[in-house]
Amino acid sequence: DGGITQSPKYLFRKEGQNVTLSCEQNLNHDAMYWYRQDPGQGLRLIYYSQIVNDFQKGDIAEGYSVSREKKESFPLTVTSAQKNPTAFYLCASSIADRGNSPLHFGNGTRLTVT
Amino acid sequence: KQEVTQIPAALSVPEGENLVLNCSFTDSAIYNLQWFRQDPGKGLTSLLLIQSSQREQTSGRLNASLDKSSGRSTLYIAASQPGDSATYLCAVRSYNTDKLIFGTGTRLQVFP
Numbered sequence: 068d069g070g071i072t073q074s075p076k077y078l079f080r081k082e083g084q085n086v087t088l089s090c091e092q093n094l095n096h097d098a099m100y101w102y103r104q105d106p107g108q109g110l111r112l113i114y115y116s117q118i119v120n121d122f123q124k125g126d127i128a129e130g131y132s133v134s135r136e137k138k139e140s141f142p143l144t145v146t147s148a149q150k151n152p153t154a155f156y157l158c159a160s161s162i163a164d165r166g167n168s169p170l171h172f173g174n175g176t177r178l179t180v181t
Numbered sequence: 182k183q184e185v186t187q188i189p190a191a192l193s194v195p196e197g198e199n200l201v202l203n204c205s206f207t208d209s210a211i212y213n214l215q216w217f218r219q220d221p222g223k224g225l226t227s228l229l230l231i232q233s234s235q236r237e238q239t240s241g242r243l244n245a246s247l248d249k250s251s252g253r254s255t256l257y258i259a260a261s262q263p264g265d266s267a268t269y270l271c272a273v274r275s276y277n278t279d280k281l282i283f284g285t286g287t288r289l290q291v292f293p
Contacts, residue, residue: 157224167212170227
């Protein structure tokens with residue numbers, strides 16, 4: 068089955084630690100995205116990548132970093148600089164980062180930092 | 182700046198009712214509008230995508246309309262079922278940013 072796999076489903080970390088969230092897709096999509104979802108708020112874009120070895124900041128990139136070394140993979144690192152890291156993180160992909168390409172989402176990772 | 186609003190925030194209806202979910206956006210310069218479904222603790226599933234040149238899209242019991250000039254879209258669900266219970270989100274892709282801007286969703290509960 069083609070799709071997007073996010074792991075782990077739940078992640079717990081102590082404050083001050085960096086943590087990396089995994090996102091893998093086998094849809095052969097060029098574009099990949101990371102969103103953050105908080106209760107009562109819409110999804111907010113953290114980073115996106117249009118092609119391998121290229122990525123751009125979204126609306127809330129501070130405290131996060133990404134890499135895109137392979138087409139299939141777009142890991143997100145939540146650094147200790149992120150002030151409110153506890154949230155639900157969603158990875159998505161599309162055929163291309165162009166106007167009419169629909170987005171496909173993974174099942175998310177819930178990160179809790181204490 | 183594009184803003185997307187969904188009303189109501191929550192809706193509870195008995196099984197079998199036809200219902201309408203609303204989505205409004207402030208900037209009509211969009212490529213498309215997409216409706217998603219999200220089950221608790223899960224990712225988003227794409228339901229319908231309406232191109233800016235289209236007026237509506239249909240899939241099974243779902244029908245989505247788009248009125249760009251007034252900045253509105255509706256998602257019509259016919260003969261609702263308990264399995265339709267979920268949060269429904271709309272998102273628009275603006276010319277300005279070429280990124281999806283999401284609404285906060287409508288949480289739907291259909292009871293037997």
